[in-house]
Amino acid sequence: MRYLWAFLVGGGLCVIGQLLIDLTKLTPARVLVLYVVSGVALSAVGLYGPLVELAGAGATVPLTGFGHLLAQGVKRAVEEQGLLGALTGGGAACAAGVTASLLTGLAASLLTKSRDQN
């Protein structure tokens, strides 16, 4: 059941992004920014947590899940460190994903050659 919800919710979030690109001429970079910020906002008002409970990776893998991760990290950090947590929580929460991306990028740039994009 979890797998079905992961597929449906994940697919649904991607379709919303596709409609934004097709219908509003938002560029992909803007869609990504919009998704992360929306994820933070939805998590802050308490809507994203239940979605993660329901759909697992269907909610955490799309970039809104990245925003949710940031919001959760900040919330926890504020509880532990007070106002300083507002500065530390987000960075700490996304550290694994960001560092993994950067290392992968570095490795790929050293191992492969630029090619025709088509």
Added chain:
Amino acid sequence: MKPDKEQYARLLKQVCPRSPLLRDFLWAFFVGGGICLLGEGVRAAWLAAGHTLSDAGALTSATLIAASGALTGLGWYQKLATRAGAGTLVPITGFANAVVSPAIEFRCEGLVTGVGARMFSIAGPVLVYGLLASAVWGVIWWLIRPWML
């Protein structure tokens, strides 16, 4: 001749025809849903290996990022992306692709000003505004928390 606004809009419509909406919709849904389904499988595997829920989440992200980076290096992710659109953009694999693609492309400009700087051309804004939003939420939570308990 200088086209007025309406003529220009019409011209633009001719030059960039809209992609068929339903086809884009289906591609985005099935590929995006498929990547999330794969993610759920990876997450279940990390959980089964004895990791906590939050660690399994981070490990799943790292696994998908590494897989996306490898596929980007081979040039396959971009091929899928031309059809799947947001289906390959919105998942974390799309974020990884946005980091890895410029890293490969700008290798010729050097490791620091090429790879190091260009990696952030798309990921940078995502981090800037994501962290901005999280800091704002942190301050709000700090202010309202005393009333929430």
